[in-house]
Amino acid sequence: MDRRQVLTHALGGTVVMLLGPAELAWGAQLVAVRIWPAADYTRVTLESDMPLNATFFSVENPSRLVIDIEGLELSSQLREVVSKVRPDDPFIAGVRVGQNRPKVARLVVDLKQSIKPQVFGLPPVAAYQHRLVFDLYPTHAADPKLGLALPAASAPVASAPRVPASVASSASASAQSDQAAEAMNDALGDFIGGLKRPAAPAPSGDRAVAKAAPKAADDRESTLSSNNKAGAKRLVIVALDAGHGGEDPGAVGPSGLYEKDVVLSVAHKLRTLINAQPGMRAMLTRESDYFVPLHERVTKARRVQADLFVSIHADAFMNPQARGASVFALSENGASSAAARWMAKKENASDQVGGVNIKVKDASVMRAMLDMSTTAQIKDSIKLGNAILGHLGKIGRLHRGKVEQASFAVLKAPDIPSILVETGFISNPEEEAKLKDSDYQRELADALLLGIQRYFAKNPPLARNRAL
Ligand SMILES: [Zn+2]
DSSP: OOHHHHHHHTTTSOOOOOOSOSSOOTTOOEEEEEEEOOSSOEEEEEEESSOOEEEEEEETTTTEEEEEEETOOOOHHHHHHHHTOOTTOSSEEEEEEEEEETTEEEEEEEESSOEEEEEEEEOOBTTBOEEEEEEEEESSOOOGGGGGOOOSOOOOOTTOOOOOHHHHHHHOSSHHHHHHHHHHIIIIIHHHHHHHOSSSOOOHHHHHHHHHOGGGHHHHHHHHHHHHHTTOOOOEEEEEEEOOBTTBOOOBOTTOOBHHHHHHHHHHHHHHHHHTSTTEEEEESOSSSSOOOHHHHHHHHHHTTOSEEEEEEOOOOSSTTOOSBEEEEEOSSSOSSHHHHHHHHHHHTHHHHHOOOTTOHHHHHHHHHTTSOOHHHHHHHHHHHHHHHHHHHHHSOBSOSSOEEEOOGGGOOTTSOEEEEEOOOTTSHHHHHHHHOHHHHHHHHHHHHHHHHHHHHHSOGGGSOOOO
């Protein structure tokens, strides 16, 4: 039984867990208190100059989480947490703080719904000192299709197409994800399948073969293009991944502009454009300002069986003269340039800065799964990248005229063409000013949409190997 289950099932009892190193951090000073509310989960971060030891337990009726932090005196910094709770926080109704006993501060988090907490410490990284993190996840996670703005007529039926067992097991990191994927297939598959196959459904076995054999990409395209000539249409889903978020600001411009804010804004604009296209829907891997671990971004895209994955960034480079947009795809055999390798390393560090609980089992399983072959994915990703570069080049300068490749963790969905777009260099004062401008963000979103449409025009959605 894992820790989350213990907490879920032992509500009302006392479950105590020691965190961090054994030595007590007497006299630790809080540096900052932050709360990141989101529909997925709410995070509470206590940043301090020394590692903090905490014990916690859940109490029901009313639902609350009680956290005792050793070596911490009640201070004005700690009291700040009370005023940082937002009324629209989906999980936290309020926080009370007090001195439980000498050198032990107590936080009582009053909850709006039943939660599964994850509590973990993070060592100093980037601009942060020690962090003690409380992630409050819902006991029952939301249906991923809720973010897709699907028509109401998508009620599941018993005959809904299903992912073949072999595909489902490779497509999901854990039993839990399998269930989520299956539920998704039941609910979404019927709707998409209905649009996709007005004629008799193709045998699911063929799809499984196409999926299991990436080298069959060309065959797949010719086979499915002929289907396309018959006029078959289906809903196309584009996963939009606004980089960074929450504890991870991404790059910061010379005037203080955060990458995480720019890219979220571009992603929202692009979602609006995509959802206005007939037969297209966008899914955001994050809707607001909170951190989503890299593997979770990939998992979210796979749960909705996205046709494309577009990660949006606006990074910094050591040289403030660096400018222009660039597009990256995954690499199987090393980076295409030193700069691409550097960029991938920087982006992959997002998990350390954003803060991931490395003890969560699903994450390691997911990482192992992502080592699957991605040859066909990369080929399609480069096509998509070139289509997007063509349109980005019309609205501004390109950093490099071809798709670069490196080992970006967020691009590793083996079955979804995935690219990472650096919309510009936020470290370049001129480009920072453009990236801040709402009109330019809209131009970026337009260019991304046109690139996506051009890709689909040449590679019809039916050519995708999505299993339904
Ligand atoms: Zn970035």
